Amino acid sequence: MSKLLQAAAAKEKGATVFGYQVPDPERFGVVEFDENMNAVSIEEKPEVPKSDYAVTGLYFYDNDVVEIAKNIKPSPRGELEITDVNKAYLERGDLSVELMGRGFAWLDTGTHESLLEAAQYIETVQRMQNVMVANLEEIAWRMGYISEEAVRELAQPLKKNAYGKYLLNW
Numbered sequence: 740m741s742k743l744l745q746a747a748a749a750k751e752k753g754a755t756v757f758g759y760q761v762p763d764p765e766r767f768g769v770v771e772f773d774e775n776m777n778a779v780s781i782e783e784k785p786e787v788p789k790s791d792y793a794v795t796g797l798y799f800y801d802n803d804v805v806e807i808a809k810n811i812k813p814s815p816r817g818e819l820e821i822t823d824v825n826k827a828y829l830e831r832g833d834l835s836v837e838l839m840g841r842g843f844a845w846l847d848t849g850t851h852e853s854l855l856e857a858a859q860y861i862e863t864v865q866r867m868q869n870v871m872v873a874n875l876e877e878i879a880w881r882m883g884y885i886s887e888e889a890v891r892e893l894a895q896p897l898k899k900n901a902y903g904k905y906l907l908n909w
Contacts (some may be wrong), residue, residue, distance in 0.1 A: 741882075743837050747799040753833035755799040758827055759845040760838075766849065767793035768822040770836055771775040778836045781829055783814065783822035793837070794825065795845050801833075871905050 747755035760771050764785075771780040771789035780789060798821070807827045814820045828834035841843055846857035861872050871877065876893050877886045885893075890906055897903025 742888060745838075746838065747835070749797065749833070750801070752801050754801065754804070754825065755835040755836060755837060756797045757797045758836050758838045759795050759806065760791050760840075760844070761793045761847075762791070764788035764791045764793055766847070768820075768825070770794050772836075776838075778829055781822055783820045783826050793845075793847075794822070794836075796820070797838040798825070800828075801825070803833075827888055831866075871902070874905065877909070 743757070749877050751885065756770070761828070762768065766784065767779060768783045768898075769785055769788045769790055770778050770792050771782075772792070773779050781794060790837060804824060807824050810827075811819050811823045814823070816909045825834060844860070848854040848857050865871055876885070876890045880887060881888050894906035898907060
């Protein structure tokens with residue numbers, strides 16, 4: 740995933756969103772593709788989805804997003820929809836959709852049940868692999884943004900909880 744993220748972050752123009760195949764696309768923003776897997780439409784929570792690819796909540800935007808967002812109007816549900824921002828980029832030909840396929844796990848947390856399932860999944864991965872998922876200090880260290888010494892300093896105030904102990908002992 741880090742290569743996909745780095746490529747998206749390096750883009751100076753346009754937007755990048757990530758798609759993930761789901762069994763219940765009507766619960767999400769959905770991206771439709773043509774026969775060449777080019778995005779052709781995006782809909783928010785469609786009653787009849789045009790694909791089974793949800794747009795995950797991970798977005799990369801250029802600076803134009805500020806002006807685009809200023810022009811977004813509330814949806815029929817009375818909400819400002821991030822999908823409308825993505826549609827604006829799609830309409831001007833500046834939207835890239837990267838698919839998260841085999842080997843990726845995107846966990847929806849939009850319902851009580853899915854939040855519990857996500858928490859249980861993360862707990863299982865962490866326990867079975869003896870790693871911490873999304874540990875920001877560890878990620879920053881692995882990417883060369885901070886030193887091992889800085890990680891240990893950041894961990895000191897947390898040394899009594901599992902998060903701090905993990906940082907001090909890997």
